Amino acid sequence: MKLFAISDTHFWHKPERNMNQFGEIWIDHESKIKRNWREAVGTDDLVMMGGDISWASRTEEAMVHLRQLCSLPGIAKVMVKGNHDHWWKKTDKLQPLLPQNLTALSGSAVKIKGEVICGTRGWLSPNDPCSDTLDKKTFEKEMGLLEQALIQAVTLGPSLLGIHLLLHFPPFTTTGANTPFWEVIKRYPVATCTYGHFHMRHEWEKIPKGEVDGVWCSLTSSDFINHRPLLISPR
Numbered sequence: 001m002k003l004f005a006i007s008d009t010h011f012w013h014k015p016e017r018n019m020n021q022f023g024e025i026w027i028d029h030e031s032k033i034k035r036n037w038r039e040a041v042g043t044d045d046l047v048m049m050g051g052d053i054s055w056a057s058r059t060e061e062a063m064v065h066l067r068q069l070c071s072l073p074g075i076a077k078v079m080v081k082g083n084h085d086h087w088w089k090k091t092d093k094l095q096p097l098l099p100q101n102l103t104a105l106s107g108s109a110v111k112i113k114g115e116v117i118c119g120t121r122g123w124l125s126p127n128d129p130c131s132d133t134l135d136k137k138t139f140e141k142e143m144g145l146l147e148q149a150l151i152q153a154v155t156l157g158p159s160l161l162g163i164h165l166l167l168h169f170p171p172f173t174t175t176g177a178n179t180p181f182w183e184v185i186k187r188y189p190v191a192t193c194t195y196g197h198f199h200m201r202h203e204w205e206k207i208p209k210g211e212v213d214g215v216w217c218s219l220t221s222s223d224f225i226n227h228r229p230l231l232i233s234p235r
């Protein structure tokens with residue numbers, strides 16, 4: 001089973017949320033994602049979806065998009081919430097409504113074919129230039145959820161490779177510095193960490209990618225990876 005990741009797919013269903021307005025890369029992006037996904041991902045592979053999945057505001061609307069994504073190749077899909085996934089209210093109420101091969105992670109972990117994946121949304125950190133004091137409460141809540149996810153991942157017995165951590169917000173600031181989330185991550189046997197949220201070229205250039213403190217880090221914003229699910233772990 002190979003592991004792939006893609007985030008910020010931003011599927012839309014209303015003209016005012018048409019992504020075409022955000023530049024060439026976003027024109028007809030849903031078709032690009034579907035085509036590339038079918039090419040890249042095999043039926044036995046797993047795909048991690050790192051938030052900002054759909055612009056929908058109601059769960060029923062988002063479900064149309066989730067069913068589309070879950071009908072694409074892959075033995076299983078896991079997902080975390082992004083800051084725009086307003087349709088995602090309570091995770092325990094959402095899970096029973098989801099397609100059978102989709103797991104929603106929020107401060108939690110799951111074991112699929114021997115690999116342990118855990119995740120949470122994350123948030124802007126107080127040391128980020130874009131953060132403001134109002135963000136502090138959510139930041140603290142997400143710090144707790146990250147630790148909870150990692151503890152649960154350890155108890156599930158990850159493979160020798162380690163834990164796969166799925167986030168929406170990068171554990172690095174918009175200027176590429178470590179955040180307190182990263183300090184937590186370093187204390188656990190994390191093999192891979194994937195994140196999205198960033199859409200600006202200057203953010204893409206500054207954010208750490210590749211091996212950081214022994215963790216394989218990947219930025220998986222759909223526009224950054226040309227709308228093609230990114231191979232994270234080649235086993």
Ligand SMILES: [Fe+2]
Pocket residue numbers: 052082083084168196197198
């Ligand atoms: Fe986002």
